[in-house]
Amino acid sequence: MAVLPLDLDQLKVLPLSKRVSLTNADSILLDPTSKPAPCSPANQQIILNCAERIRAARKRGASVMLIYGAHLLRNGAAGILAKMMKHGWLTHLATNGAGTIHDWEYAWFGASTESVEMNVATGTFGTWDETASNIHLAIMAGALEGLGYGRSLGRFIANDGTSLPTTFDLEEAIRAEPRHPLTAARADLLTAMLKRGWPSGRINVDHKWKHASILCQAFQHDVPVTVHPGIGYDIIANHPVFSGSAIGRAGELDFKLFGGSVEGLDGGVVLSVGSAIMGPQVFEKSESCVNNLRLQAGQAPLRDHTIFVVDLQDGGGWDWTKGEPPKTNAAYYLRFCKSYSRMGGVMHYAQCDNVSFMHNLSANLDSLS
Numbered sequence: 047m048a049v050l051p052l053d054l055d056q057l058k059v060l061p062l063s064k065r066v067s068l069t070n071a072d073s074i075l076l077d078p079t080s081k082p083a084p085c086s087p088a089n090q091q092i093i094l095n096c097a098e099r100i101r102a103a104r105k106r107g108a109s110v111m112l113i114y115g116a117h118l119l120r121n122g123a124a125g126i127l128a129k130m131m132k133h134g135w136l137t138h139l140a141t142n143g144a145g146t147i148h149d150w151e152y153a154w155f156g157a158s159t160e161s162v163e164m165n166v167a168t169g170t171f172g173t174w175d176e177t178a179s180n181i182h183l184a185i186m187a188g189a190l191e192g193l194g195y196g197r198s199l200g201r202f203i204a205n206d207g208t209s210l211p212t213t214f215d216l217e218e219a220i221r222a223e224p225r226h227p228l229t230a231a232r233a234d235l236l237t238a239m240l241k242r243g244w245p246s247g248r249i250n251v252d253h254k255w256k257h258a259s260i261l262c263q264a265f266q267h268d269v270p271v272t273v274h275p276g277i278g279y280d281i282i283a284n285h286p287v288f289s290g291s292a293i294g295r296a297g298e299l300d301f302k303l304f305g306g307s308v309e310g311l312d313g314g315v316v317l318s319v320g321s322a323i324m325g326p327q328v329f330e331k332s333e334s335c336v337n338n339l340r341l342q343a344g345q346a347p348l349r350d351h352t353i354f355v356v357d358l359q360d361g362g363g364w365d366w367t368k369g370e371p372p373k374t375n376a377a378y379y380l381r382f383c384k385s386y387s388r389m390g391g392v393m394h395y396a397q398c399d400n401v402s403f404m405h406n407l408s409a410n411l412d413s414l415s
Contacts, residue, residue: 059286060175078125096410097410099315109315113325114141115141118404119148120148126401133412135411138307139269140325141272142275142324143279151177152255156255175285178283182288183202183244199273203253206252210249213240216236241286241287273297316353323382327385330389336348356396
């Protein structure tokens with residue numbers, strides 16, 4: 047039976063103004079200086095331990111990595127993370143594709159989130175012109191300078207747009223230097239410019255809600271932020287501009303940058319907040335790469351790092367500081383706990399609201415300063 051691929055060039059896309067958005071930036075953002083909501087005594091103890099370990103890690107110059115899911119942004123934590131980056135508590139941020147989509151939509155449109163069930167039925171889920179177009183524009187422009195997904199989009203938001211070369215210059219560069227490392231990136235951008243009618247020169251995209259963007263805050267505080275997307279995972283695939291090569295290239299660069307921060311984790315801290323799949327999957331591969339390179343160089347594997355995993359699930363009723371449970375225990379199948387428990391060091395699990403955890407953590411760090 048012959049199966050033909052979909053022709054995404056034929057998709058009908060709509061402006062964001064036509065979408066019913068379920069959240070808006072002005073209503074979700076939390077004041078980072080406000081008093082955080084109380085946590086349970088057990089979680090307060092974990093948060094205090096986390097704050098002390100972060101403080102010790104930064105004192106010795108070790109990495110403190112925050113790996114987060116999109117809900118942390120959607121729950122209004124942008125200002126809290128900006129404050130933590132400003133004070134030097136976080137040295138690396140990492141998120142998934144959804145985290146960047148909501149991030150850009152809040153920054154430019156001031157609203158995000160849609161009804162998946164209703165919009166899939168009408169064929170409109172994710173088919174929003176500005177979101178896919180501008181994220182691809184940011185990624186493709188950044189690729190010409192060797193930038194990954196996170197820094198490209200953070201810069202795009204912070205700078206209210208980007209600049210593109212002429213199609214003539216791109217064609218000439220490809221002809222003159224076909225073996226250049228940027229040839230593929232130049233070809234992707236050239237194709238998009240011709241198909242989408244993107245002009246050369248300065249393209250202004252005014253982001254009125256920059257303060258709602260974690261990516262923008264990371265760029266402004268010069269904190270590495272990496273994005274770990276999946277092809278077809280995110281709504282930016284639901285558009286004729288969709289380029290798996292551009293997204294894959296940006297994700298490749300960010301995976302390598304992520305590994306650079308993992309390399310600095312001896313005595314450091316990992317926070318995995320609401321990232322049940324991307325975080326553990328990316329981290330375990332990255333740590334293996336770091337240890338591979340270290341052992342080749344006659345160095346010891348990564349050691350003395352502490353991992354704090356935060357999610358709303360109950361953790362299977364297992365004490366994860368003792369390692370992983372047997373396969374006969376249902377908790378064994380909680381990937382976001384099991385994978386991290388295998389990564390050396392000590393792992394702590396907190397069943398807690400993600401933004402409440404980070405808000406309390408920020409307050410505890412302030413009190414320790």
